[in-house]
Amino acid sequence: MSIMEYNGGAVLAMVGKNCVAIASDLRFGVQAQTLSTNFSKVFPISSKCFLGLSGLATDILTLHQKLVFKNNLYKLREEREMSPRVFANMVASTLYEKRFGPFFSEPVIAGLEGPENKPYITAMDLLGAPVDAHDFVMSGTCTPAMYGMCETLYRPNLEPDDLFETISQCLLAAFDRDAITGWGAVVHILTPTGVISRKLKGRQD
Amino acid sequence: METILAIKLKDVVITLSDTNAGRSIVKMKDDEDKILVLDQHKLLLTSGEAGDRIQFCEYISKNVSLYELRNGYELTMNAAANYIRNELATAVRQSPYQVNLILAGHDSHDGPSLYFMDYLGSMQKMSFTCHGYAGYFLLSLLDKHWREGMSIDEGVQLLHMCIQELKTRFIVNTNYIAKAVGVDGVRVVPLLPAA
Numbered sequence: 001m002s003i004m005e006y007n008g009g010a011v012l013a014m015v016g017k018n019c020v021a022i023a024s025d026l027r028f029g030v031q032a033q034t035l036s037t038n039f040s041k042v043f044p045i046s047s048k049c050f051l052g053l054s055g056l057a058t059d060i061l062t063l064h065q066k067l068v069f070k071n072n073l074y075k076l077r078e079e080r081e082m083s084p085r086v087f088a089n090m091v092a093s094t095l096y097e098k099r100f101g102p103f104f105s106e107p108v109i110a111g112l113e114g115p116e117n118k119p120y121i122t123a124m125d126l127l128g129a130p131v132d133a134h135d136f137v138m139s140g141t142c143t144p145a146m147y148g149m150c151e152t153l154y155r156p157n158l159e160p161d162d163l164f165e166t167i168s169q170c171l172l173a174a175f176d177r178d179a180i181t182g183w184g185a186v187v188h189i190l191t192p193t194g195v196i197s198r199k200l201k202g203r204q205d
Numbered sequence: 206m207e208t209i210l211a212i213k214l215k216d217v218v219i220t221l222s223d224t225n226a227g228r229s230i231v232k233m234k235d236d237e238d239k240i241l242v243l244d245q246h247k248l249l250l251t252s253g254e255a256g257d258r259i260q261f262c263e264y265i266s267k268n269v270s271l272y273e274l275r276n277g278y279e280l281t282m283n284a285a286a287n288y289i290r291n292e293l294a295t296a297v298r299q300s301p302y303q304v305n306l307i308l309a310g311h312d313s314h315d316g317p318s319l320y321f322m323d324y325l326g327s328m329q330k331m332s333f334t335c336h337g338y339a340g341y342f343l344l345s346l347l348d349k350h351w352r353e354g355m356s357i358d359e360g361v362q363l364l365h366m367c368i369q370e371l372k373t374r375f376i377v378n379t380n381y382i383a384k385a386v387g388v389d390g391v392r393v394v395p396l397l398p399a400a
């Protein structure tokens with residue numbers, strides 16, 4: 001039993017045309033037992049930056065609290081919002097600080113960078129080693145299934161509605177291949193004009 | 206592992222706990238009250254390691270009282286839940302409290318609410334939940350019969366259904382105690398005597 005598979009869960013982010021999408025499943029469970037179907041693993045940091053966290057539920061909550069705290073201090077001191085790239089760097093440092101006793105959580109960050117709102121996504125492992133991608137990133141217990149679906153269905157420069165369709169199909173199919181993810185999904189589409197959030201139903205098992 | 210469960214109704218949260226106190230195969234006491242009254246509008250149900258349960262409960266209880274004494278008002282449910290979670294999460298990497306809890310209560314902000322927490326510091330706000338072996342029998346029963354906005358009578362009926370299920374299929378035979386917490390405070394809910 002791996003500690004990263006104790007609670008289960010998955011997060012996926014994808015780049016579109018002047019937009020990004022980030023999504024997660026909604027299951028909260030302990031090994032085989034599902035306890036709640038309303039645990040979103042994607043958290044807003046600002047209107048232009050969202051953070052997704054997979055892995056151990058307690059560390060998801062702790063990391064979220066720590067990062068929101070650090071973000072708020074930055075906003076108070078600098079009197080401006082943190083850009084997604086800078087936020088990602090801060091997440092990586094926060095994780096590496098615990099190199100020899102890490103948080104068991106692997107983040108995915110999605111945002112719109114700078115005044116031109118250039119899409120930005122990145123993911124890292126539990127020690128904070130980042131990987132910037134131009135198409136899609138994911139973390140969680142069903143990453144192999146998600147990689148397969150994304151590689152097949154992804155096309156560059158998708159409009160927000162098409163991006164929503166694509167990311168939804170990728171998630172739902174991938175979740176069906178993993179017993180400890182699923183029970184619905186939440187998808188957030190970040191565009192320069194605002195955030196559109198939708199809940200998906202999917203197979204409730 | 207003790208049975209603890211809580212169900213959110215329209216105006217109150219109703220909670221159930223077994224009254225067994227024992228070690229290994231010996232039942233030392235069969236009328237133990239495990240539902241701690243944290244303050245006027247909060248109940249803390251705990252299950253887990255014997256010493257840790259009592260020590261952790263008392264620690265939380267005294268700190269919650271201290272907040273009320275210092276500030277003149279009670280903690281909100283969300284604040285209390287996050288406080289307890291943070292205590293558990295801080296301890297988990299040093300000397301974990303092996304305690305699983307349910308925090309049930311009422312505040313003016315959210316109405317009746319209940320929070321599930323486990324010994325690692327995971328937390329979820331839920332409509333109904335159980336800890337321990339009871340979950341294997343009762344979660345699906347509650348999925349089927351719980352609805353939004355149930356009255357207290359319907360809630361008590363649901364509790365009796367849960368007790369009946371445990372009496373039928375769970376190997377450990379015990380008595381149960383139930384308490385409800387609402388805007389008027391905490392009260393013991395009388396359960397029908399064992400059939």
